[in-house]
Amino acid sequence: MKPSSPETPVRLRCPCGPVTAFVPWDGHRSGNPVRFHSVPAFDAATDLAIDVPGHGKVVVDIGYGGTFYAFLSAQQLGLDVCSSNTRDLVGAASAVTEAVKEQFKLHHPESEDLAFLYGTILTDGKDAFSEEPTTNICVFADQQVDRSPTGSGVTARIALQYHKGLIQLGQTRTFRSSTTGSLFTGKAVKEAKFGDYSAVVVEVSGEAFYTGTATFTVEEEDPLKYGFFFSYGKRMVGGTNRERYLKRHDGPPGSAPASSSPASGGEAAMWACRNPAVLFCRDGHPDTASEAALQGKKDAANTSL
Structure with a gap:
């Protein structure tokens, strides 16, 4: 890919669909912040009552931003997203995830393979528009914690806030990770339809840094070279x-x-x-392609996300 100034579009094919990232380029190297435009994001459910063992009944919103998340304030679980012990936040969020999975059936407009709850995001409850950052922690998959505010999570939360009339198109909100303090911004940039859902395309912005490269090869003798x-x-x-x-x-x-x-x-x-x-x-x-790719990395400036 040949970089272009002032920024280079990078089109990524993700399991949820195509996503376009935009990387600043000054003619010599890439810079920050980088941003991406999401797949259509929507609210799957709002003000949904869920019975969580050990915590009682809570009210959650479920949003889709490339994957599904449940959202609720940590206060509903007797916790503070900024000061509570991370282990307690992870345990409570995981209990919410399991309870939602049991009590609510998700639907994806295009692929039922994507109709699953990836995790729960606990927030500080500050959903109304403000210039001040709102803090969250994302607990996903097998009780893993995201170091960032979570790109797909920010996307889903913006979609929920837009659906509730809390923000308008083009209004930027800042999101802070309670684990590392890292910041993303997000805003709804245009409305869209996704199946029967009224959706929005969300722009998420943050810092990205080059960390390494990987080379994949295929040998003709490999009986599983085409996968399985x-x-x-x-x-x-x-x-x-x-x-x-x-x-x-x-x-x-x-x-x-x-x-x-x-x-x-x-x-x-x-x-x-x-x-x-x-x-x-x-x-x-693969030898020629691999060597060329490696040589290109040696000669080229940093254009990586």
Whole structure:
């Protein structure tokens, strides 16, 4: 990719769909802040009463910003997002996540594979528009804690605030991570439709720093070079998966896929199969491409996100 000034668009294909990032470029190196425009974000539920074991009944909002999160103030759980022990915040948020999963069914407009709750974000309750930062902690997946305010979480929270009439298009809010103090800003930049949902595209901005590179190769002798699927005890490898890829995406390995969803029929795709650039690098030996890529990194200025 050839960088352009004053900023370079970087188009990313994520499991949730295409996302475009924008990286400042001064002609010599990349800079900050970087920003991205989200997939359409929407409110899945507001003021939803959930019974959380050990905490009683709480009221949550559920927003989608590339994945689904439950949102509530930590105060509802007898905690303070800024001063409570992180272990206590993680335990309470995880209990909310499990309770929501049991008591509320999510729906995604395009892929039911994405209709799952990724985590719970506890906030300081400051949802009304303000120039002051609002603080949150995101507890996701297997009780992991995000070091940042969470890009998809900020996206979902902006969508919820816009739906409730708390912010307008173009109004910027600042979000602070309670764990590290790092800051993101977010704003709704335009309205959109996503299935039956009234949605918004959200711009999230923050600092990003270059940390390293990775090179992936494919050897012709590798029997799993085209990836594999698990399907109810039956393993499919090699050419079978390559044919499935070609059929699904109407193009050779390495071409842009038409959808980020896994195959249907109950198949659970491996993560790498959702990222064909990793598994379907090229037909043939990778040495020349790898060396060129490495040499390019040595000669080029920093343009990484």
